[in-house]
Amino acid sequence: MDYLVAVLLPQLLHGLVFGAALGLLALGLTVIFGLLGVMNFAHGELYMLGAYAGITVIGWTHSFWVALVAAPLIVGVLGAITEAATLRPLYRREPLYGLILTFGLALVFREGVRQIYGGDMRRILPPFTGSTPILGMTYPDYRLFLLAASSALLLAIWLFFTRTRAGIIVRAAVQDAEMLDGLGVDVRRVFTLTFAGSAALAALAGLLLAPVFTVYPQMGVEMILLAFIVVILGGMGSMGGSVVAALVIGLAQSLFSLWMNPQRVAIAIFGIMIVVLIVRPRGFFGREGVLE
Amino acid sequence: MSRVVTWRALLALAALAALPAVPGLPRYYLLLAFDSLLFGAIAMSLDLLIGYTGLVSFGHAAFYGLGAYATAILMERGVLSLWACLGSSVLVVGAYALVVSYFATPRRGIYFALLTLIFAEVVYTFFRYTQTFGGSDGIQGLPDAELWRGVPIDTPERKYYLGLAYLALAYATCRVVVTSHFGRVLVAIRENEDRARFLGYSVHRYKMAVCLLSALLTGLAGAIYPIRSAFATPDLMVWTESGEFIISVMIGGLGTLVGPILGGVFFTILRDKVSSYVDWYFIVIGVVLIVIVLFMPKGLLGFRRLLGFKQWRATA
Numbered sequence: 001m002d003y004l005v006a007v008l009l010p011q012l013l014h015g016l017v018f019g020a021a022l023g024l025l026a027l028g029l030t031v032i033f034g035l036l037g038v039m040n041f042a043h044g045e046l047y048m049l050g051a052y053a054g055i056t057v058i059g060w061t062h063s064f065w066v067a068l069v070a071a072p073l074i075v076g077v078l079g080a081i082t083e084a085a086t087l088r089p090l091y092r093r094e095p096l097y098g099l100i101l102t103f104g105l106a107l108v109f110r111e112g113v114r115q116i117y118g119g120d121m122r123r124i125l126p127p128f129t130g131s132t133p134i135l136g137m138t139y140p141d142y143r144l145f146l147l148a149a150s151s152a153l154l155l156a157i158w159l160f161f162t163r164t165r166a167g168i169i170v171r172a173a174v175q176d177a178e179m180l181d182g183l184g185v186d187v188r189r190v191f192t193l194t195f196a197g198s199a200a201l202a203a204l205a206g207l208l209l210a211p212v213f214t215v216y217p218q219m220g221v222e223m224i225l226l227a228f229i230v231v232i233l234g235g236m237g238s239m240g241g242s243v244v245a246a247l248v249i250g251l252a253q254s255l256f257s258l259w260m261n262p263q264r265v266a267i268a269i270f271g272i273m274i275v276v277l278i279v280r281p282r283g284f285f286g287r288e289g290v291l292e
Numbered sequence: 293m294s295r296v297v298t299w300r301a302l303l304a305l306a307a308l309a310a311l312p313a314v315p316g317l318p319r320y321y322l323l324l325a326f327d328s329l330l331f332g333a334i335a336m337s338l339d340l341l342i343g344y345t346g347l348v349s350f351g352h353a354a355f356y357g358l359g360a361y362a363t364a365i366l367m368e369r370g371v372l373s374l375w376a377c378l379g380s381s382v383l384v385v386g387a388y389a390l391v392v393s394y395f396a397t398p399r400r401g402i403y404f405a406l407l408t409l410i411f412a413e414v415v416y417t418f419f420r421y422t423q424t425f426g427g428s429d430g431i432q433g434l435p436d437a438e439l440w441r442g443v444p445i446d447t448p449e450r451k452y453y454l455g456l457a458y459l460a461l462a463y464a465t466c467r468v469v470v471t472s473h474f475g476r477v478l479v480a481i482r483e484n485e486d487r488a489r490f491l492g493y494s495v496h497r498y499k500m501a502v503c504l505l506s507a508l509l510t511g512l513a514g515a516i517y518p519i520r521s522a523f524a525t526p527d528l529m530v531w532t533e534s535g536e537f538i539i540s541v542m543i544g545g546l547g548t549l550v551g552p553i554l555g556g557v558f559f560t561i562l563r564d565k566v567s568s569y570v571d572w573y574f575i576v577i578g579v580v581l582i583v584i585v586l587f588m589p590k591g592l593l594g595f596r597r598l599l600g601f602k603q604w605r606a607t608a
Contacts, residue, residue, distance in 0.1 A: 039402060086586065095402070097585050099348075100538065100539065100585050101586070103535050103538075103581065104580075104582040105582065106578070107574045107577055108574070108579060108582070111572050111578065221532070225409075225531070228406060228409075261421075263417055266417045267418065270410050270411075270413055270414045270417070273410050274407065277406065277410070281403050
């Protein structure tokens with residue numbers, strides 16, 4: 001019982017918190033994949049840019065909350081510009097080109113940030129520091145806030161996609177962009193705005209996780225692999241699947257790290273991924289035959 | 293001349309062989325040339341997969357790194373024979389590639405790319421955190437290898453000729469493969485996998501075979517890298533390295549063999565030259581990549597044609 005409360009429960013909560021934030025990251029990735037057919041290699045860098053934009057805004061205003069609003073907006077605008085300038089000409093080409101292009105974008109963003117902010121590890125202090133007794137243990141307030149904020153955002157995104165006209169248009173574009181174009185919707189604008197939205201989500205995840213992790217130019221490289229794994233595990237282009245898979249990976253990672261060193265944890269997660277790809281490549285909820 | 297050994301190829305080889313004779317050439321440039329040719333050869337063997345078979349491997353860095361570690365581990369323990377090093381690399385890389393290709397080749401497109409990527413990450417993570425093999429520092433300060441007893445590969449000239457010999461062999465192998473019946477089947481698989489299967493070809497076996505071949509060529513490149521650099525580190529097999537291999541193939545032009553060699557040379561020299569002037573060279577490389585994808589998707593050889601040169605030999 002002591003083991004349960006002192007070790008297992010906090011670890012489970014850690015996993016849940018991390019999984020929810022990972023879900024925000026993976027959701028943007030999967031929507032872009034469904035929409036443009038592009039595995040966005042620069043998504044991890046947008047996540048990283050969110051944290052750095054947060055550092056800048058906090059430097060100006062000394063408020064985490066202002067940064068939480070401003071940083072996703074900044075990165076969202078950057079995403080819109082990037083999409084219109086570089087990805088738009090590639091719509092009708094093979095997905096390979098999109099892959100390579102975003103790889104190049106990732107290099108530019110990563111190095112740009114290193115030039116501006118330097119390569120050191122940075123920290124963002126959490127806006128509040130206390131902890132709350134919960135289920136017989138004490139748990140840091142910020143992590144609880146992180147869990148609540150991520151869950152609320154995921155719920156809001158779900159409502160957006162199911163209840164609003166804009167959300168339904170995006171889903172229609174994922175299904176069949178050409179048909180939507182024929183129905184008189186400006187598909188290019190849908191693509192650009194969706195990309196901006198996905199960039200903003202990634203930035204938000206980056207800033208939300210920054211007080212828990214450290215901020216450095218390479219931080220996106222490690223997260224993007226995990227996000228890829230989540231997207232595949234959930235099923236390419238399946239948004240619900242991504243969220244479920246993010247929670248599974250988050251929980252698996254924190255539970256595994258009770259018994260294994262970080263190296264074995266990473267290998268175990270990769271192992272899960274390899275087995276899924278071999279046995280059921282469409283993931284938990286993916287449609288059969290998507291890009292297979 | 294046969295279709296494989298052309299005058300043009302021999303001429304290029306002769307010109308490359310004469311490079312150390314250029315008067316006043318700093319020895320450092322021979323090592324840069326070694327790196328360029330090695331990178332070009334890796335891109336070329338990757339082209340067998342991407343350009344000819346239509347399989348994008350995001351895990352070639354693991355073949356490269358495993359080959360390098362197989363050599364470095366032997367040399368660290370006092371086995372200096374080049375042939376022993378090459379042999380052990382072939383065994384290690386071959387065994388690993390057999391597993392990867394068996395599981396990855398039944399999948400297409402993005403699934404193949406991600407399977408190879410994740411397999412490679414497992415290898416990277418293993419070497420990155422295993423202290424027996426030096427952890428993140430890798431294996432440093434290796435002695436010179438020996439061609440045979442008493443003939444060390446120590447001077448930049450000898451190292452350069454080793455790299456050149458490897459490139460020539462690799463190129464000949466690839467050229468033979470793509471002009472053979474086997475190579476035609478690969479192109480057929482790229483164009484329409486189902487139809488190739490209906491025609492009675494065992495598509496999985498063909499894909500596995502080309503995957504193995506490409507992996508072994510890359511592994512051999514890895515095997516001779518520590519002989520020139522005297523180290524092997526896990527950075528050789530981090531997944532962004534695989535990305536750089538793909539970039540080189542794209543820069544040069546898919547499905548041309550010669551193109552990716554040029555792409556690899558271009559990429560290596562660009563990285564070296566730009567990084568000696570500015571420390572933000574990754575921005576330059578990223579921008580070059582973006583420009584190539586946007587404006588010259590057929591790569592350097594495709595660009596040649598735009599400029600009015602005679603059309604380069606088309607795919608296979």
